[in-house]
Amino acid sequence: MADVRPLVRDELLPPKPPERRHLISIGDLARDDVERLLTLAKTFAGTLDRDVKKLPTLRGRTVVNLFYESSTRTSSSFELAAKRLSADVMSIKASGSAVDKGESLKDTALTIGCYDPDVIVIRHPEIGAPNLVARFTEAHVVNAGDGKHQHPTQALLDLYTIVEELGRVEGLHVAIVGDVLHSRVARSDVQALLLMGAHVTLVGPPPLIPRGIEAMGCAVSHDIGAIKEADVVYVLRMQKERMLAGANYVPSLREYTARWGVTPERIRPGQKVMHPGPMNRGVEIDGAVADMADALIERQVRSGLAVRMAVLYDLLTHGPVGVKVAEIQAVA
Numbered sequence: 001m002a003d004v005r006p007l008v009r010d011e012l013l014p015p016k017p018p019e020r021r022h023l024i025s026i027g028d029l030a031r032d033d034v035e036r037l038l039t040l041a042k043t044f045a046g047t048l049d050r051d052v053k054k055l056p057t058l059r060g061r062t063v064v065n066l067f068y069e070s071s072t073r074t075s076s077s078f079e080l081a082a083k084r085l086s087a088d089v090m091s092i093k094a095s096g097s098a099v100d101k102g103e104s105l106k107d108t109a110l111t112i113g114c115y116d117p118d119v120i121v122i123r124h125p126e127i128g129a130p131n132l133v134a135r136f137t138e139a140h141v142v143n144a145g146d147g148k149h150q151h152p153t154q155a156l157l158d159l160y161t162i163v164e165e166l167g168r169v170e171g172l173h174v175a176i177v178g179d180v181l182h183s184r185v186a187r188s189d190v191q192a193l194l195l196m197g198a199h200v201t202l203v204g205p206p207p208l209i210p211r212g213i214e215a216m217g218c219a220v221s222h223d224i225g226a227i228k229e230a231d232v233v234y235v236l237r238m239q240k241e242r243m244l245a246g247a248n249y250v251p252s253l254r255e256y257t258a259r260w261g262v263t264p265e266r267i268r269p270g271q272k273v274m275h276p277g278p279m280n281r282g283v284e285i286d287g288a289v290a291d292m293a294d295a296l297i298e299r300q301v302r303s304g305l306a307v308r309m310a311v312l313y314d315l316l317t318h319g320p321v322g323v324k325v326a327e328i329q330a331v332a
């Protein structure tokens, strides 16, 4: 009988390098992954109220934030999240970098790759930019928004905020209202909310709701009155920078506000209102709604910090979650 023993026994081989994981789309995550990340975020949120907020957890690791689009919340929270975990952080904005001189994304990725970063967080106007960076570097890549495609950490922080406020996501009804067509937040949130068992209705004028989106498992309504039935009203701004030049999606902003703006009269008491920011007060959301006690907009920002700490930590550590949470508590 032929000898079928392997030349070298498995246990003598060097361990297989762990598969490099990325967070590019909510589609990369199973329900278990989302639950793990939300549990981890809750643990990190507990560290935000301390006098000394820094944890040594990612000491010696390098995180690069590469932002090709303007950002306030996402870039600041990724930077602070990495700093709170003691990682070395480098934040590069397209303006003021060699991108201004015509450098391609591939060359920028190769350049940054020379510093052996552990994580690259990228925001870019083109769909697929994070995948390209993942191909040309050895880093874990986190998508902080690619065109109108995905913005997975926004969806995770939205889930986290809903759970904190309402105790669950399963069975809740969330109405997403506004410019869904150009919104990566809407795409990521619909996927994440459905994954976690919520009902989702997209509300807006027909030109701003992608045709056939019901196939994802959500409902569509062109009647602003539909938001009254939801537990959570999630408001989106008109994303003019992604609209095709010359295309008329709505007759005018004034008309949009009159027909689709979220005003105090259009919501009912007790409904929670969310918005990913930046808000255009007086356009898609009335200032009085944005400032009411049931608006969770600032809580979303705070959740963003804890959730991004969880995402960075989770990508850079492997092993059972129970151990990780115990480790965090031990160093805290």
Ligand code: NCD
Binding pocket: 073, 074, 145, 151, 154, 184, 185, 237, 239, 276, 277, 278
């Ligand atoms: C969103 C984005 O950039 O996709 N904002 C954010 O990340 N907080 C939504 C938007 O720009 O409207």
